Structure formats: C-alpha cells, structure tokens
C-alpha cells in the first residue's frame with residue numbers, strides 16, 4: 001500500500017477562514033466609531049403580548065413592594081447607609097454578613113445554571129432595564145412619535161413646531177417617569193415613609209434626600225433616553241458573561257439556519273429557478289425580508305447566530321412568525337432552541353456541566369437554610385478583659401473580668417436581659433445594669449465571673465455563659481476563665 005509522504009506543512013494548524021465578520025463590530029457603532037441610533041419597528045405577536053403581561057405584573061410588584069409591611073416592618077429594605085437590611089420583614093444586620101455572602105453565592109450559581117440551560121431568558125422577560133426600556137419608555141415613544149419610520153423622519157426634520165412639541169413632550173414624560181422610578185428606588189433604600197416625608201415636607205428639611213432623588217432621576221433619564229441598548233451591550237456584566245456561560249445545548253432565541261438557508265427573496269410567486277440562482281427545491285424558508293432585523297431593539301441580525309447584543313427579547317420570533325403565516329410556512333423559523341436542537345434535532349440534554357452546577361447550587365441552598373435556621377435573635381460576644389489576670393475574691397473563690405457586647409437582630413425591643421453560668425459552681429456579678437436592646441441595636445458592658453476554686457482545674461478553664469432574654473435562652477457563648485498556673 002502506498003503511503004503519501006507528508007510534509008511538515010501538513011502538521012501545521014491551518015485555521016479555517018473566519019467569515020463571521022459581523023462579530024468584529026457592533027451594530028450600533030459605525031465605521032467611524034459613532035453611535036448608530038436604533039429605531040426598532042413596533043413589535044406585536046404572541047411573545048410580545050405575554051411579555052407585556054409579565055411586565056405589568058413585575059412593575060406592579062416593584063412599585064407596590066416598598067409599601068408592604070409585615071408586623072410593621074417593610075417587606076424589603078436595603079438601607080446601606082444605616083446598614084440595616086430587611087428581607088420578608090426580618091431584620092438583618094452587618095453581623096449577618098456571612099448569610100449575605102452565601103446568599104449572593106447561591107444567587108450567582110443559580111444565575112449561571114439558569115443561563116447555561118435557558119440562555120438570556122432573564123434579560124428578555126425579567127430584567128428591569130428591558131421592562132422599563134421596551135415596556136414603558138419605548139411605548140411612550142411609539143405613542144408620541146409613531147413607528148420606526150416616523151421616528152426617523154422626525155429626527156431628520158428641522159426643528160419646527162411639531163418636532164419641538166413631540167420631542168419636548170416625550171422627554172418631559174421620560175423625566176417624570178425617571179423621577180417616579182427614582183422615588184421607588186429610594187424607597188427600597190431609605191424606606192417608603194422617609195420618601196413620603198421628603199415629598200411632603202419642605203425641601204430644606206431633607207436636602208440630602210432631595211438631592212439623592214434628583215441624582216437618581218438624572219441617571220435613570222440618561223439610561224432610558226440616551227444609553228438604551230448600550231446598557232445591555234457595553235455596561236451589563238451579565239451580558240458580557242454570555243460567551244462563557246452559553247454552550248451548544250443552551251436554549252436561546254435562535255434562527256433555524258438548517259431550515260431557513262439558503263435564504264432567497266420571494267416565496268409564493270418564486271419561479272422554479274429562483275432569484276440569486278437558488279432553485280426552489282433547495283431554497284430555505286427565509287425570504288430575506290429583514291423584518292426580524294427591523295424589530296430588533298439592539299439592531300442585530302439574529303440570522304448571524306447567537307450574539308452578545310441579543311437580549312432574547314423574542315420580538316424577532318413574533319416578526320418572523322407573522323411572515324411565516326403570510327407565506328404559509330410553519331412558524332418557528334426563529335424560535336427558542338439550542339444549537340444542537342437545530343443542527344441535530346436533539347432534545348434538550350441534562351449535561352454534566354448542568355449536573356455540576358446543580359450539585360453546587362443545592363449544597364449552597366442547604367447551607368443557607370442551615371445558617372438561617374441557626375441564626376440567633378440576639379447575638380452575644382463575651383471576651384475576657386485583656387491584660388487582667390484572676391483575682392482572689394476570698395479563700396474559696398476566684399474571679400475574672402469580662403466585656404460583653406449584645407446585638408439585637410430582630411425588630412423587637414428587649415429590656416429583660418440576663419446572663420447565667422452553665423454547668424459550673426459560680427455566679428455572674430454584673431457591673432451596672434444591662435442596657436435595653438433597641439430593635440437592631442447593640443449594648444455592651446462588663447461583668448465578673450466568680451467560680452469556686454474547686455472548679456478551676458488549670459490555667460485556662462472553658463466556661464459557658466447563657467444569654468437570656470425575657471426568661472428565654474437565646475444564645476450560648478464559650479469563653480475562658482483564667483486560674484493560677486499549676
């Protein structure tokens with residue numbers, strides 16, 4: 001058998017020619033680096049309708065939540081200024097930082113797992129940026145300026161009465177909504193009562209809060225009036241992570257290139273030898289009408305494949321389905337599917353990567369539940385006063401001095417706070433009274449632990465102190481009692 005002689009050149013990696021030039025640029029920036037303003041065509045269809053319903057529900061939740069109270073406390077409060085956090089009416093303080101870290105880790109793993117399986121479904125359906133941009137601000141724009149072409153015409157027109165009126169009205173409404181969003185946003189940070197106070201009382205009495213509200217309003221206005229899709233493309237870290245999170249089994253909004261290509265103009269009236277030399281029998285279902293591109297709020301062509309800019313908003317699905325209805329082809333040329341689903345017609349698989357993320361996610365959830373379950377309502381810290389040795393109280397007893405610090409992690413106030421020793425003959429002698437614990441507050445002080453000499457076995461002796469609030473043991477603390485060196 002003859003074997004062809006192979007040269008060294010045969011072993012050098014020959015990269016395939018990269019034809020995906022669209023990945024070298026982003027659609028919203030031109031060759032000179034200038035912003036290309038996107039005028040998406042007004043969408044309609046099944047997914048758009050359902051996304052609208054979902055956005056109504058989420059907007060209602062967002063606006064109502066700061067006003068909901070549980071036992072007099074807000075449902076959610078993230079007061080970073082006073083370091084008070086309330087979740088479902090439960091107070092969390094900086095001492096619960098570890099719970100926050102685990103909760104964040106759990107959330108990140110959940111987001112990763114969710115993205116691996118379902119792609120950017122969050123961006124299209126749940127993200128506040130998309131909901132406000134597409135569900136609120138864009139709708140106002142359509143109502144005032146009309147659909148995409150009317151908007152383009154208005155932009156190109158000279159500054160006449162109509163343009164001033166339309167643009168002025170639009171931006172005034174945009175700013176009004178930005179002020180509203182800013183107030184709601186502030187309500188999550190400083191509480192709805194405080195926001196209502198800022199609104200009702202003279203500006204001079206809440207100058208700081210008023211300035212914060214104006215700054216937030218200006219940021220929201222800038223985001224929704226000017227930044228728009230650039231937030232998703234350039235700023236959002238979640239969007240930037242897609243490249244590493246998605247794989248060929250991830251479900252995304254995808255164009256079925258197997259069915260759609262080779263694309264060619266016309267369909268119904270296409271002659272046997274179709275345009276561009278594509279014979280009818282091999283022509284794909286895509287008629288290259290570009291409606292899917294015209295409706296896209298990030299200005300991309302989904303037929304190029306999954307792209308960083310795609311927020312999975314589904315409007316290209318609706319646009320294409322409407323076209324398929326018209327040319328009497330089955331819907332779903334653009335649909336939710338994975339790359340493998342399109343190429344190999346494979347059903348979704350539970351991949352080892354998903355299994356690994358699920359395992360980590362379950363472990364983190366388990367840990368979080370465990371930690372929440374063992375979270376004490378009053379946390380006590382008892383430390384021997386540094387630099388002090390033991391003292392002889394009398395012939396039979398020794399004493400050590402301790403400092404204590406109590407942190408109230410609840411919304412209640414506690415007045416009856418006591419300490420008691422556990423499983424040892426001795427007593428605790430308080431120095432002064434224990435100050436009442438206000439909600440979320442702290443108190444500190446000192447006490448002596450006095451032990452029978454027979455209990456002091458060595459230089460360092462572990463002792464346990466129970467903290468009792470209103471007659472109930474709420475925490476147990478281990479500390480050391482110093483005795484003579486033997």
Ligand code: SF4
Nearest residue numbers: 286287289290292320
């Ligand atoms: S809307 Fe559908 S048919 Fe028209 S260009 Fe896009 S993929 Fe092709």
Ligand code: SF4
Nearest residue numbers: 296310311313314316
């Ligand atoms: S490609 Fe489709 S799903 Fe992606 S952003 Fe554009 S319209 Fe939305």
